[in-house]
Amino acid sequence: MTEAMPQFQLIEPSTVDEAVAALQDAPGAVLCAGGTDLVVQLRQGLSDPGTLVNLSGVAALSTVEETNKGLRVGAGVTLAEIAGMEAVANGYPAVAKAAQSVAGPSHREVATLGGNLCLDTRCVYFNQSHWWRKSNSFCLKNRGDICHVAPKGNRCRAAFSGDMAPALMVHGAEIEIAGANGVRRIALADFYHEDGAEHINLEPCEIVVAAHLPPPGPTSDYEKIRVRGSIDFPLAGVAVACNKLDDGTAQFTVAVTGTNSKPLLVELPGDLNAEEPNDAFFATLEKQVQKAVSPQRTTTIAPHYRRLSVSALTVRLAEGLL
Amino acid sequence: MKRIVSLKINGRTVEDVIPDNLLLIDFLRDRQALTGAKKGCDGGECGACTVLVDGRPRLSCITLTAKCGGADIETIEGQAQNGRLSALQRAFHENLGAQCGFCTPGMIIAAEGLLRENPDPDVNDIKAALGGNLCRCTGYVKIIKSVQAAAAEATQ
Numbered sequence: 001m002t003e004a005m006p007q008f009q010l011i012e013p014s015t016v017d018e019a020v021a022a023l024q025d026a027p028g029a030v031l032c033a034g035g036t037d038l039v040v041q042l043r044q045g046l047s048d049p050g051t052l053v054n055l056s057g058v059a060a061l062s063t064v065e066e067t068n069k070g071l072r073v074g075a076g077v078t079l080a081e082i083a084g085m086e087a088v089a090n091g092y093p094a095v096a097k098a099a100q101s102v103a104g105p106s107h108r109e110v111a112t113l114g115g116n117l118c119l120d121t122r123c124v125y126f127n128q129s130h131w132w133r134k135s136n137s138f139c140l141k142n143r144g145d146i147c148h149v150a151p152k153g154n155r156c157r158a159a160f161s162g163d164m165a166p167a168l169m170v171h172g173a174e175i176e177i178a179g180a181n182g183v184r185r186i187a188l189a190d191f192y193h194e195d196g197a198e199h200i201n202l203e204p205c206e207i208v209v210a211a212h213l214p215p216p217g218p219t220s221d222y223e224k225i226r227v228r229g230s231i232d233f234p235l236a237g238v239a240v241a242c243n244k245l246d247d248g249t250a251q252f253t254v255a256v257t258g259t260n261s262k263p264l265l266v267e268l269p270g271d272l273n274a275e276e277p278n279d280a281f282f283a284t285l286e287k288q289v290q291k292a293v294s295p296q297r298t299t300t301i302a303p304h305y306r307r308l309s310v311s312a313l314t315v316r317l318a319e320g321l322l
Numbered sequence: 323m324k325r326i327v328s329l330k331i332n333g334r335t336v337e338d339v340i341p342d343n344l345l346l347i348d349f350l351r352d353r354q355a356l357t358g359a360k361k362g363c364d365g366g367e368c369g370a371c372t373v374l375v376d377g378r379p380r381l382s383c384i385t386l387t388a389k390c391g392g393a394d395i396e397t398i399e400g401q402a403q404n405g406r407l408s409a410l411q412r413a414f415h416e417n418l419g420a421q422c423g424f425c426t427p428g429m430i431i432a433a434e435g436l437l438r439e440n441p442d443p444d445v446n447d448i449k450a451a452l453g454g455n456l457c458r459c460t461g462y463v464k465i466i467k468s469v470q471a472a473a474a475e476a477t478q
Contacts, residue, residue: 009323010342010388039345039384040365052342056389104454106372106379106432230453231367 003130006048012057016178016209019053023205024180026051031207033076034110036103037119045130046142061114061209071213072176075114079164080105082113091216094239098167098222104231114208117165117175117188121158121196121261122233123149123298141197149296157296158196158261161233165192165263166255167222170241173213179206189255192262199261218243218251221317224258225309227301234258235301236310238289242321250274252285252318256310259293266292266314274322285318286311327391331356332400346382346390347371350397358398358427362456369455372428373397379435381454398427401434409472410434419468421459428455433469442477443469 011026013019023029029051032038041047055061061076066087073082082088083100102108102116125139125148138144141156149157165188173188188211191201202208224237236258243251249271257263269284289311295303323342328335331354338353350356350373359382362370366384373382374396401408410430413419420426429452436443436451443451448469457465 005343005345007323007341008343010325010386035386035389036366036381036384039386042343043365054389103366104369105451106369106381106454107366109378109380110385231456 003043003045006042006045008042008048008050008052010052010054012054014057014059016058016060016207019055019058019207020178020180020205022051022053023207026053027204029053031055031118033112033115034078034107036107036111037115041120044128045133046126055112055114055207061112068215069212070215072210073113073213074210075117075208076112078109079111079113079116080108082164083108092167092171092213092220094167094170094220094222094241095164095213098163098237098239101222101224102163103233107231113164113211116162117168117191117208117211118200118202119160119162121156121199122161123156123158123196124300125149125298126158149298155194156196156198156261157298158199159258159296159298160192160196160199160260160262161258162263163222163224163234163237163257166237166239166257167220168211168213169255169263169265170220170239170253171213171218172253173211175208176210176212177202177206178209179203183209185212189263189265194261196261218253219321221321223313223317225306225313235299236293236295236306236313238310238314238317240314240317240321242318244274245271248273248275250322252321254285254289254314254318256289256293256314259295259306259310264292272322277319277322282315282319286315289314325388327387329390329392330394332396340387342386342388344387346373346380346385346387346395349387350382350395356397356399359431360424360427362424362428367456368425368428369432369452370425370428372431372455374431374435377435377438379432379451379454396431396434398431401430408434409475410437410469413468413472413475414465417464417468417471419465421457421461421464425455425457425459429457429465433472436469437473437476441473443473445470 030049032052079099089096140147218241220241224234226232241253254266295306360370362368371383
């Protein structure tokens with residue numbers, strides 16, 4: 001830490017179009033909203049963009065709309081606001097809980113939904129000071145040509161640690177992206193791919209504008225493990241949604257964060273007869289989660305512990321939702 | 323890139339020419355000589371640099387001054403009024419909430435943000451509001467007791 005802040009120009013657009021234009025004018029420019037992760041990266045020499053485009057003044061990003069099609073939450077809405085929203089707490093409990101659990105209270109005052117969805121992947125070999133990384137010959141994600149986590153592999157294994165993505169994914173959220181060619185909307189799950197150095201599908205000069213949640217249906221919950229109960233990024237986290245059908249069965253949706261380079265929707269064993277919850281179902285559920293995730297040595301905590309914890313949390317949440 | 327920024331610090335309007343990359347903690351400590359807010363972890367992990375921006379606790383070590391134009395900033399130096407300590411400052415003093423004292427400005431400011439929003443917090447509210455503030459003396463019991471005492475005094 002304690003590197004000098006790099007020099008940059010802060011551009012302050014007031015509309016999404018102006019922000020897109022600013023990105024086009026300054027190749028390599030980086031978007032900045034709350035800055036809770038970005039400023040730390042700048043200080044560590046992990047990013048030196050020359051131009052920052054400040055999204056805080058773009059009023060259109062801070063709106064929330066509730067319609068019969070569901071809830072549209074602007075990318076600039078802060079996590080503290082999301083955590084305090086009644087519509088979110090009632091209709092999408094996992095989303096409220098995830099927002100409430102991010103970092104510490106002063107981070108949540110400024111950290112935004114868009115920032116958390118676009119959060120850079122993290123690794124114990126990456127989130128270090130310049131001199132630390134230099135003495136280790138850098139790494140695949142930044143300046144180097146080897147991944148210290150998996151030296152024989154050919155991709156970066158840094159883990160995605162955003163809390164909002166899995167919570168939104170179990171509710172079937174989509175995201176709205178604006179760019180030079182207009183607006184597009186994709187399933188949030190399709191926004192990510194499994195490469196720590198390039199984990200989000202955002203074209204150059206594109207901006208995440210909002211998340212769309214379908215009308216409330218399933219109940220849901222979110223839980224994570226971390227070293228300290230506050231401030232820390234998750235070692236692993238899981239969101240579970242439970243849709244109880246009229247015929248007495250329960251359908252679960254599970255999404256995991258912190259274990260892979262992207263938030264992961266887990267394939268599940270099938271429906272559960274909610275009238276008679278059975279141990280075999282939950283045992284299979286636990287195994288499925290263990291099989292799906294692939295935590296690596298990206299944190300100081302052993303991958304195996306994170307694998308077992310996240311599967312145990314899944315079962316705990318699923319049982320609680322029945 | 324430089325700009326002129328105008329903001330309020332502890333009720334006083336301040337104008338200055340600043341570079342875009344100047345952090346709020348450096349602006350306060352180096353240019354305004356307000357050294358109450360501390361640089362602890364220097365990376366948004368400890369809360370020692372907490373100040374109030376428009377009444378809400380913010381981490382000044384990860385806040386750009388350029389983004390605070392027109393904002394109302396309050397630091398620990400602005401808490402005492404007319405030579406009289408604020409309720410929280412007095413409570414921390416009387417209940418031994420300040421130990422080595424390094425985290426205390428951040429603790430008091432974070433607690434001030436809480437009490438303005440919720441004048442009668444329970445223990446869990448206090449723990450949640452101070453969740454981003456670390457004390458390396460690890461005497462959180464007296465810190466929580468201090469906030470409770472200040473809240474009790476204010477609601478009497």
